[in-house]
Amino acid sequence: MLKEEVSRGDTNSWARVCDTCRSAPCTVYCKADSAYLCTSCDAQIHAANQVASRHERVWVCEACERAPAAFLCKADAASLCATCDADIHSANPLARRHQRVPIMPVSGCVYGPTGKRMPEDDFLVLPEGDDQTTDHERDEDEAASWLLLNPGKNSNNQNTNGFLTGGEVDEYLDLFEYNSGADNQFCEQYNQQREFSVPEKSCGSDSVVPVQCAEAKDHQIQYQNFLFGMECDTKSGYNYNTSVSHSVSVSSLDVSVVPESTMSDISVSHPRPPKGTIDLFTSPPMQVPTQLSPLDREARVMRYREKKKTRKFEKTIRYASRKAYAETRPRIKGRFAKRTDVEAEMDQMFTNSLMADSGYGIVPSF
DNA sequence: TCAGGATTATAGACCACATTTGTCG
């Protein structure tokens, strides 16, 4: 296969160019055509007819920009090929804890309304749209895409599947974690999923969620199964190794205090949630998309934006008792200090204060 | 357009010590 490589603009010199126009950097790889395509060419080619629209494509790795992406790293919000994924996430222990999910090839329209790549596009098929949309609209659609994953607290915190019920669990991420079963169904389900084609028309009036529910559920199940170590060599050539699932952090993105009494339990492959925590393990995880009123949608978008502003990646608290001790421990300029040092410091401060206030060199006695 | 200073953002180091983990008899 002839691949022309050029250095264009802000793309790196290794970036593969579109096999069709040979000018723009490629963004997707079409398996059926064995071709790397840019956004516009992909849209043109695969919107031409129904057969073409069924071609399965995957994003190109954001790191090397030369190979089809195999995994989506949530922490880095990046789609990576197997090689880059291995390189990046074997670099250090923190990187190893990044959550990654396999990227399923998608057919139909793989772009959001902006025609711009979004991380969640890797597992959500978004409605076709206009390339000229604004940042605001892009944000709206990004929010909308997450709305699919949001069960909606406005439903009395009642969630039929028990997912995210009532808590402040992060609403953007970790939605494919904590599966407890159906281990050996991955291959079958994955193959089933591969036979789906994305409906050409959105099923929702607001074009938020065009993915068919059953299909989306299959996506969900597949990712969950993947995360717990399934290995499946499919015809697609996407062989998701088990080692990835083992390196996936249970909660590298959330703050989650893990009761010490349950630590040993959690280390096993199918952990049970401790009491007092939200049960993310045993519940059927998919949220069934529902029709949203414009007001409802607006509210959710606003909530999404608000949380997006404040979201941050925090470490997992493994030992709550240590946290408690650390919080009560005396410090000097942020560092833990010996209690004797603190006492001495307090003495000094007290002495200085007294001298300053009174003007006399009074030595306090305790 | 470029250079250089100012401002802002981010990651990592540091500290003490209770708790956890591993080893040995």
Place this chain on the structure above:
DNA sequence: TCCGACAAATGTGGTCTATAATCCT
């Protein structure tokens, strides 16, 4: 196999500092 004693390793949070990125002149 179980138990106790002991040593070593681990993890915890607020602040500071070095570095990078961005902005402004």
